[in-house]
Amino acid sequence: MAASVSPNPQFCKRFSSTKTATTSAAAFFSKPSQISPNFNLERAKPSFLVRCSIRSSAPPISTLKQSCPRPEYIPNRISDPNYVRIFDTTLRDGEQSPGATMTTKQKLDIARQLAKLGVDIIEAGFPASSEADLEAVKLIAKEVGNVSPEGADGHVPVICGLSRCNKRDIDKAWEAVKYAKKPRIHTFIATSEIHLKHKLKKTKEQVLETARSMVAYARSLGCPDVEFSPEDAGRSDREFLYEILGEVIKAGATTLNIPDTVGILVHDEFEQLIADIKANTPGIDNVIISTHCQNDLGLATANSIGGAIAGARQLEVTINGIGERAGNASLEEVVMAIKCRGEQVMGGLYTGINTQHIVVTSKMVEECSGLHIQPHKAIVGANAFAHESGIHQDGMLKNKDTYEIMSPEDIGLLRSNESGIVLGKLSGRHALKAKLLELGYDIDGKELDDLFPRFKSVAENKKNITDEDLIALVSDEVFQPQVFWKLGDVQVTCGTLGLSTATVKLIDADGKEHIECSVGTGPVDAAYKAIDLITKVPLILLEYSLSAVTEGIDAIATTRVLIRGDSQTATHALTGEAMSRTFSGTGAAMDIVVSSVRAYLGALNKKLSFKKLNESEILVA
Numbered sequence: 001m002a003a004s005v006s007p008n009p010q011f012c013k014r015f016s017s018t019k020t021a022t023t024s025a026a027a028f029f030s031k032p033s034q035i036s037p038n039f040n041l042e043r044a045k046p047s048f049l050v051r052c053s054i055r056s057s058a059p060p061i062s063t064l065k066q067s068c069p070r071p072e073y074i075p076n077r078i079s080d081p082n083y084v085r086i087f088d089t090t091l092r093d094g095e096q097s098p099g100a101t102m103t104t105k106q107k108l109d110i111a112r113q114l115a116k117l118g119v120d121i122i123e124a125g126f127p128a129s130s131e132a133d134l135e136a137v138k139l140i141a142k143e144v145g146n147v148s149p150e151g152a153d154g155h156v157p158v159i160c161g162l163s164r165c166n167k168r169d170i171d172k173a174w175e176a177v178k179y180a181k182k183p184r185i186h187t188f189i190a191t192s193e194i195h196l197k198h199k200l201k202k203t204k205e206q207v208l209e210t211a212r213s214m215v216a217y218a219r220s221l222g223c224p225d226v227e228f229s230p231e232d233a234g235r236s237d238r239e240f241l242y243e244i245l246g247e248v249i250k251a252g253a254t255t256l257n258i259p260d261t262v263g264i265l266v267h268d269e270f271e272q273l274i275a276d277i278k279a280n281t282p283g284i285d286n287v288i289i290s291t292h293c294q295n296d297l298g299l300a301t302a303n304s305i306g307g308a309i310a311g312a313r314q315l316e317v318t319i320n321g322i323g324e325r326a327g328n329a330s331l332e333e334v335v336m337a338i339k340c341r342g343e344q345v346m347g348g349l350y351t352g353i354n355t356q357h358i359v360v361t362s363k364m365v366e367e368c369s370g371l372h373i374q375p376h377k378a379i380v381g382a383n384a385f386a387h388e389s390g391i392h393q394d395g396m397l398k399n400k401d402t403y404e405i406m407s408p409e410d411i412g413l414l415r416s417n418e419s420g421i422v423l424g425k426l427s428g429r430h431a432l433k434a435k436l437l438e439l440g441y442d443i444d445g446k447e448l449d450d451l452f453p454r455f456k457s458v459a460e461n462k463k464n465i466t467d468e469d470l471i472a473l474v475s476d477e478v479f480q481p482q483v484f485w486k487l488g489d490v491q492v493t494c495g496t497l498g499l500s501t502a503t504v505k506l507i508d509a510d511g512k513e514h515i516e517c518s519v520g521t522g523p524v525d526a527a528y529k530a531i532d533l534i535t536k537v538p539l540i541l542l543e544y545s546l547s548a549v550t551e552g553i554d555a556i557a558t559t560r561v562l563i564r565g566d567s568q569t570a571t572h573a574l575t576g577e578a579m580s581r582t583f584s585g586t587g588a589a590m591d592i593v594v595s596s597v598r599a600y601l602g603a604l605n606k607k608l609s610f611k612k613l614n615e616s617e618i619l620v621a
């Protein structure tokens, strides 16, 4: 287990002064003369931000609705008509984002965190797509689908596996999820004219029969909970939708999910679609209606909320809104919209999410997927609670509710000036552990042992250790894939005189040391080439970026890279095209070359975790 959240999770202040230097790797490595050897890291300008602490007497809007107990889980029924189930598909649809490949260990860590967050259903993957996916879903079903996390009041999430409407996929999904206390199979087939004609090459009658018989087949395996999705429902003929949905209800479906697969519908249209399905589908009162909104027009959150207002009681979302193309409805936005406004404008809707775990979950997904969120992202962006303008700061100092519609503490964001523990070079393991707990990371055992010397070395070189520094170290040390290659030492020479040279010592999984040196167009290029000489794994560097996490010359630098190997391909089920898997990596250190090497090794280790996969995996859209 990499990191988990304390029962009282709190998180640090925003990254107020982050400076990011991003360049395409190709440009960077082919034009060395444009890049200074030390990347010319600009010193970040400190910016004045109001950091609120104790709230004034006026209650924040978010506290108006106190959370109610979660109703008992019955697949096709919810005893409280106002309760909205949250179905998280970060590990399935989210992982379909380009470059978001996650290892089994990372998926398990995220699933555990989602259980703590209190999601009702975790869609853990698409078991038929590869052996690795099948094993990951099985592991999550066993490990996360049978225990209630500390502080979760006995709640155990449903573990769901996706399958197309065929027996092989359904068998694989069942093989993976059956170990969970509450297993679910989610099966789908396209229903729109355009998909029938061009993708499936089937008639409506054939699709209807496939859907009906495959839902019945899934139930016949002993699965008590079967979700059905008419893919591209947003562009499907209404009468056909009512008919097929009515048939799958008769065949035993417990949840009907309505995907706007291409994210084309606007708010009113999606709300009307759900209302029409509710009004016209035979047997609809015996099942739960769900939404699945893609974000192609930036409307996924609004449409999901519209769906809930029209009667949907399951909303499919991902952490940070990651997913195919422009992504999915984001969990944090949908959940906080319901929390902030459910009472006032949604007739009292509520969810079972413990919103104080949102920030840490978001951070974890950001690190494991390598997909970074923009500073102005709603709820979890670095600036989401920042107030720079004078008028806003004045208002905030007088009363927080002038410019904040929710309290940062509601999502687990603690301003650092409120936290009691200040770390320095004399701080010990206990202080570090306590501070990390305060930031929301429950790190112990070997992970703490590995982190501590890294912390000490930063503390010896840096006057003030900030929360951002610690978070960068946690990201680098803890959210890492299985280690095949570890950095021993790296030494570079660079500058205007002569070639940049790097000597790198790596340690393999058996503890054996390997040393190589190489020249390059800059110190990072030289170091990466030396690594390639040791590992002999052909890699293509697709993206490289470096950021300083705090202001000052002694800032920790975080490097992120995206690489592609030459072997792992996957077939996209929609287009049938062979796609290469890409792998992200993150590194953090005060030395930018060390940080860069750590990131490269992180991505390489992730790639090596996938070595045993089939050449022809299948990804779905």
Ligand code: KIV
Residues within 6 Å of the ligand: 093, 188, 229, 231, 232, 257, 259, 260, 261, 262, 292, 294, 621
């Ligand atoms: O976008 C979509 O239609 C899907 C379905 C499989 C639910 O992801």
